[in-house]
Ligand code: SF4
């Protein structure tokens with residue numbers, strides 16, 4: 139069998155010595171000392187050269203072939219990437235619901251795209267939603283719910299009603315149930331966390347946009363008052379009681395320094411509260427509202443640099459250990475079947491960004507649904523020549539489908555790894571180099 143190097147290999151020399159080899163199609167990685175790195179270069183350049191059996195060269199060549207850094211000449215790797223992504227898009231593993239129980243909000247964030255005047259979800263719509271879930275949830279699968287808004291904690295009675303009904307449904311159908319809440323955090327007090335725990339809700343995401351002055355300017359109450367002090371007080375009170383609290387910091391050009399100070403403060407809290415995670419959100423054209431000055435937005439490369447500077451080479455979460463990127467994990471859930479965003483009136487969407495755009499609805503919980511015939515499920519990143527030729531396609535999957543769809547392919551939301559992969563792999567290699 140004739141071998142050639144995989145087109146999805148990434149090989150980076152390390153600053154001190156040695157190198158790291160990574161394959162974006164398989165997720166395989168090797169940290170190599172100097173001598174092994176030289177042998178890898180030689181084998182990748184001349185994979186067909188013969189070596190004595192049992193020699194170190196032959197053993198290394200066998201490993202490179204086993205881990206698919208060397209692949210058969212006949213293998214169409216691009217085709218394999220497309221086939222595996224499509225299979226994942228079509229896979230119906232269960233039901234995934236993002237439920238916006240209200241679009242009302244007690245905040246007025248400068249970049250918010252939602253219409254807060256829409257009526258909250260009422261009991262009749264919630265009952266219809268339970269029927270919809272019962273029809274769509276196959277036995278012995280799983281139901282994953284994201285509680286969303288507006289601010290979901292402005293409509294707790296409906297969350298209680300739905301949680302009870304959905305958990306009962308999962309019991310009847312022997313399905314696993316898991317959920318997560320995205321909240322602005324203002325009402326996430328210790329008593330509220332205990333009330334939500336009885337509903338099975340103990341994973342949260344809240345957003346802070348920097349230290350007090352910047353955060354209060356970007357995320358004030360509807361009446362204009364600041365929210366930073368209340369959010370920090372709530373975080374301190376609940377961080378040890380929940381199983382996950384992810385703090386997202388939306389990054390734009392004007393809040394980088396303030397975000398860096400906030401990251402320092404949150405990292406200090408992590409020692410006492412391991413459930414606290416930190417992530418940075420890239421405010422781009424898909425998430426900024428039309429009033430946001432384009433000059434205020436960071437480019438993908440700038441955002442990636444900030445991510446490394448603020449969170450370290452390990453990337454998201456602010457964790458100490460660098461994780462390898464995982465291929466095929468990032469297929470956008472909007473592009474998958476059996477994933478719905480439910481508006482307060484029961485209208486169905488595919489993408490969270492669509493909640494402010496009625497024309498994006500794909501149906502209603504009580505009416506017909508365009509399951510296949512919608513732009514998100516039909517999104518194929520390889521239709522874009524730049525994505526098709528991109529070595530990061532298996533771990534990026536073309537980025538945000540919504541950006542592609544809305545700009546007709548004129549813009550892409552490239553993974554920050556496009557700019558930070560060498561640092562991420564170097565950090566991983568540091569922990570994995572042979573002693
Ligand atoms: S908290 Fe969320 S829903 Fe409320 S104004 Fe801010 S971005 Fe919009």
Ligand code: SF4
Pocket residue numbers: 519524525526528529530531534535536537550551552553556
């Ligand atoms: S969006 Fe960018 S990084 Fe992602 S596959 Fe396309 S070109 Fe590559």
